[in-house]
Amino acid sequence: xxxxxxxxxxxxxxxxxxxxxxxxxxxxxxxxxxxxxxxxxxxxxxxxxxxxxxxxxxxxxxxxxxxxxxxxxxxxxxxxxxxxxxxxxxxxxxxxxxxxxxxxxxxxxxxxxxxxxxxxxxxxxxxxxxxxxxxxxxxxxxxxxxxxxxxxxxxxxx
Amino acid sequence: xxxxxxxxxxxxxxxxxxxxxxxxxxxxxxxxxxxxxxxxxxxxxxxxxxxxxxxxxxxxxxxxxxxxxxxxxxxxxxxxxxxxxxxxxxxxxxxxxxxxxxxxxxxxxxxxxxxxxxxxxxxxxxxxxxxxxxxxxxxxxxxxxxxxxxxxxxxxxx
Numbered sequence: 001x002x003x004x005x006x007x008x009x010x011x012x013x014x015x016x017x018x019x020x021x022x023x024x025x026x027x028x029x030x031x032x033x034x035x036x037x038x039x040x041x042x043x044x045x046x047x048x049x050x051x052x053x054x055x056x057x058x059x060x061x062x063x064x065x066x067x068x069x070x071x072x073x074x075x076x077x078x079x080x081x082x083x084x085x086x087x088x089x090x091x092x093x094x095x096x097x098x099x100x101x102x103x104x105x106x107x108x109x110x111x112x113x114x115x116x117x118x119x120x121x122x123x124x125x126x127x128x129x130x131x132x133x134x135x136x137x138x139x140x141x142x143x144x145x146x147x148x149x150x151x152x153x154x155x156x157x158x
Numbered sequence: 159x160x161x162x163x164x165x166x167x168x169x170x171x172x173x174x175x176x177x178x179x180x181x182x183x184x185x186x187x188x189x190x191x192x193x194x195x196x197x198x199x200x201x202x203x204x205x206x207x208x209x210x211x212x213x214x215x216x217x218x219x220x221x222x223x224x225x226x227x228x229x230x231x232x233x234x235x236x237x238x239x240x241x242x243x244x245x246x247x248x249x250x251x252x253x254x255x256x257x258x259x260x261x262x263x264x265x266x267x268x269x270x271x272x273x274x275x276x277x278x279x280x281x282x283x284x285x286x287x288x289x290x291x292x293x294x295x296x297x298x299x300x301x302x303x304x305x306x307x308x309x310x311x312x313x314x315x316x
Contacts, residue, residue: 010271012260013188013253014181019264023175030171033302034310045312087263092297093285095171097255102170105245106177113168113310115303116287118295125295127251129274130286134294137276137283139250144191145273152192152271154203 010151016094019063024048024056029088030095032066034114037081057082065091097127168309174252177221182206186214187246188253190224192272195239215240223249255285 009015020026027046036042043053060066065088072078096116103112118125129137146152167173178184185204194200201211218224223246230236254274261270274283287295304310 010266011185011188012258012264012266012270012272013184013256014260015264015266016256016260017181017184023172026171026175027169030169030302034304034312090263090297091259092300092302093287094252094255094259095302096287096300097252097285098171098174100170101249101252102172102174105248106170106173108168108170108173110308111305112170113305113308114170115305116300117303118287118289118299119301120299121289121295123289125287125289125300127255127285128288128292129251129254129276129283130288130294131276131279131281131283134286136288136292136294137279139248141276141278142250142254142274142283143277144188144250144253145275146192147269147271147273150268150271154192 019065020060020091022056024052025060026095026098028053028056028060029065029084029091032082032084032088033092033095037083039080039082042082060088064088093127100127177223178218178249180214182210182214183218184253184256186211186218187223187242187249190240190242190246191250191253195241197238197240200240218246222246251285258285 009018020029027048028042031042031045036045039053039057042048042057043050046053057066061068061082064085066082067085069081069083070078071081099114099116116125117123129139129142131137146154167176178187185206186200189200189203194203197211197215200206200215201208204211215224219226219240222243224240225243227239227241228236229239257272257274275281276283287297287300289295304312306313
């Protein structure tokens with residue numbers, strides 16, 4: 001079934017991955033979250049082939065995660081820059097969760113290369129589960145619960 | 159540089175994605191987080207071709223995310239079941255962050271198919287940033303901060 005939003009899978013994880021499931025897309029988004037906007041900077045920081053970068057940027061613009069703008073410096077031709085949309089910015093938690101898992105389970109010998117900081121308090125933050133009061137809930141206490149009658153409900157399969 | 163852990167990228171997001179960057183791997187892990195353990199159940203629930211499932215399960219076992227066990231029912235041959243390791247279980251936050259983003263930015267017409275519930279309080283939970291006191295921090299206030307002198311530090315590139 002194709003929904004109004006143009007995406008088919010019933011699983012929201014799958015719908016997200018349809019947009020960003022390849023590694024280069026994630027890397028471009030990470031770079032955008034670090035403040036990179038210009039083609040040459042994406043290329044140099046990521047060591048990515050220009051044709052692959054062009055392709056991934058176009059895909060991410062089409063998906064509504066990046067917005068393309070034009071800019072021009074004195075004496076130069078018009079160039080494009082790429083900026084996170086609200087939806088792209090909201091992937092911050094996804095990137096942070098991937099980062100946190102990697103730093104714990106595949107640690108780098110010399111320690112993390114990127115930290116997550118609360119600019120208001122200046123303190124470091126983690127990704128976690130939070131209840132509606134804004135209090136952290138232990139990961140061990142959280143379960144994924146299929147909605148009864150939805151395609152994720154397997155009780156009717158047996 | 160290859161580190162002791164056998165992974166090369168300096169970026170922890172990339173190290174995580176090296177393990178689970180394809181969509182089927184994420185789907186198998188989601189299924190495991192919903193409690194599925196048997197080959198036939200993974201196959202039926204995911205509508206995945208057996209050869210692809212065999213391949214993904216082996217990859218996830220090799221990566222240390224799933225553990226393979228043997229079981230036998232009366233009158234049947236020995237079969238394998240697949241169980242989350244501690245590292246695999248710890249991907250709960252990654253899956254939940256992907257799910258949450260999809261439910262917000264690519265919503266399903268009939269609503270979410272899977273919820274996240276705190277089994278202690280019975281309440282629904284979200285994924286968010288939390289400080290060391292366990293208090294939620296707004297996503298807008300959190301920045302990714304390259305560690306000075308690390309490969310993510312671009313200040314020395316210019």
